[in-house]
Amino acid sequence: MVQWNLTPGQDNQKRMYRLRVKEVLEQRQKTQSWLSRRSGVPQNLIRRMLKEPDTYKPSYAILAQVAEALRVPIDDLIEKLPDPDEF
Numbered sequence: 001m002v003q004w005n006l007t008p009g010q011d012n013q014k015r016m017y018r019l020r021v022k023e024v025l026e027q028r029q030k031t032q033s034w035l036s037r038r039s040g041v042p043q044n045l046i047r048r049m050l051k052e053p054d055t056y057k058p059s060y061a062i063l064a065q066v067a068e069a070l071r072v073p074i075d076d077l078i079e080k081l082p083d084p085d086e087f
Helices: 021-027 033-037 043-051 060-071
Strands: 002-006 017-018 077-079
Touching: 002 021, 002 033, 021 043, 021 060, 033 043, 033 060
Parallel strands: none
Antiparallel strands: 002 017, 017 077
């Protein structure tokens, strides 16, 4: 799982996130190639988002490009996971 400070200017509190790009792409019935062309994000980065949703940490700018191409809010591309330290 990735710990990352998602938004610029946010406090330094780290949160656990998982990418949901694969799920959204499947819901839209689109391919990796389509998303790469539409978003302008290199296909190798799209591939990493799909294959490494728990560990790959794309930049906010990349997530914004992907969200725009898929016509979804950035929040739809990430899932906040429960903090294991809270239990």
